[in-house]
Amino acid sequence: MNSRLKVLLISPMYNSSIVAPCLGLGYLASALKKNGHDVLILDGLREKIEYNPSEWDIVGVSAMSTYFPECIEEVKKAKSYGLKTIIGGPHIICDPIQSLIDSGADYAAIGEGERTMTQLAAGLPPAQVDGLAYWNNGKVVQSKQSDSMIGETESGATTFLMKENMYTLQVGKLKRDFQLNIDDFGRPDWSSIDPRTYPVAPHGMIAHAHPIAPIITTRGCPYSCTYCSAPITAGKRMRYRDPKNVVDEIEMLVNDFGVKEIQIEDDNFTLNRKHCITICEEILKRGIKVLWSLPNGVRIDKLDKEMLLLFKKAGCVSMALGIESANQRILDMIK
Numbered sequence: 001m002n003s004r005l006k007v008l009l010i011s012p013m014y015n016s017s018i019v020a021p022c023l024g025l026g027y028l029a030s031a032l033k034k035n036g037h038d039v040l041i042l043d044g045l046r047e048k049i050e051y052n053p054s055e056w057d058i059v060g061v062s063a064m065s066t067y068f069p070e071c072i073e074e075v076k077k078a079k080s081y082g083l084k085t086i087i088g089g090p091h092i093i094c095d096p097i098q099s100l101i102d103s104g105a106d107y108a109a110i111g112e113g114e115r116t117m118t119q120l121a122a123g124l125p126p127a128q129v130d131g132l133a134y135w136n137n138g139k140v141v142q143s144k145q146s147d148s149m150i151g152e153t154e155s156g157a158t159t160f161l162m163k164e165n166m167y168t169l170q171v172g173k174l175k176r177d178f179q180l181n182i183d184d185f186g187r188p189d190w191s192s193i194d195p196r197t198y199p200v201a202p203h204g205m206i207a208h209a210h211p212i213a214p215i216i217t218t219r220g221c222p223y224s225c226t227y228c229s230a231p232i233t234a235g236k237r238m239r240y241r242d243p244k245n246v247v248d249e250i251e252m253l254v255n256d257f258g259v260k261e262i263q264i265e266d267d268n269f270t271l272n273r274k275h276c277i278t279i280c281e282e283i284l285k286r287g288i289k290v291l292w293s294l295p296n297g298v299r300i301d302k303l304d305k306e307m308l309l310l311f312k313k314a315g316c317v318s319m320a321l322g323i324e325s326a327n328q329r330i331l332d333m334i335k
């Protein structure tokens, strides 16, 4: 591919009562722009997905399972224009091979897309791109497997294989690489997903003030709840951003984008008490006036009274609790 690509990133339009900037595409746009590429995000929850195909070199489409059919439609449309396509996001990470077959896309990102997308955009042959599934002689194959392993730890059905600034999570035959230092990702490209450009969510959205901005302060979850994709999509090893960086981002969103509510979308925000307490103390120290919430859910066994009182003082207005079921038989069944 050319040294400077024009990359169109699409989050499809789908029927949703949750409307918020697309954080995953924001991180991808940031990584691609840092490497000199031109990027535009079209988010179906914000605007119509309409574009001039002659202006783009490659189209990336993201999907959760709830809107994978809409993702397939966007892939088909882009391919009908003769454009190369790559798919990514939670649905694809969980089953990249079948997703590639179902969608007919050219490539699928098997793990976190930042490295995969920038390597592909830099012109590396698919076989040498980290974390890529692609077509080879009519068959879907996976790009090079991780090497240079220096350690191994068992954790349930999965295996960690450690190497410098990366670790590999193996589930079945598929390996996914995750970057250990998530501060290296920087911030999402907020100019592409400006919270002020998103409509107020229809009834059903857990929000208290507008504009809202989702952020993540950690990636990963070490638990193995059978119904949850988080350990596969974000990895089983907890990775933490520097709390000061997190609060710098919150402060910037409030001052530069007029954000009134921060939604922390971590899979397990309260697992490490010190991490979330430090973020709250930093918000209070800087006197930042913003509401924040935890709509993605926290574990009840990882909360305590002192923590909750500090959360409230620092602006927390709501949190989802991972109760899952009131029936012990169901709880035993879903583990």
Ligand code: SF4
Binding pocket: 221, 222, 223, 224, 225, 228, 229, 230, 231, 267, 268, 299, 322
């Ligand atoms: S603790 Fe929460 S995020 Fe982690 S695996 Fe269970 S449901 Fe998923």
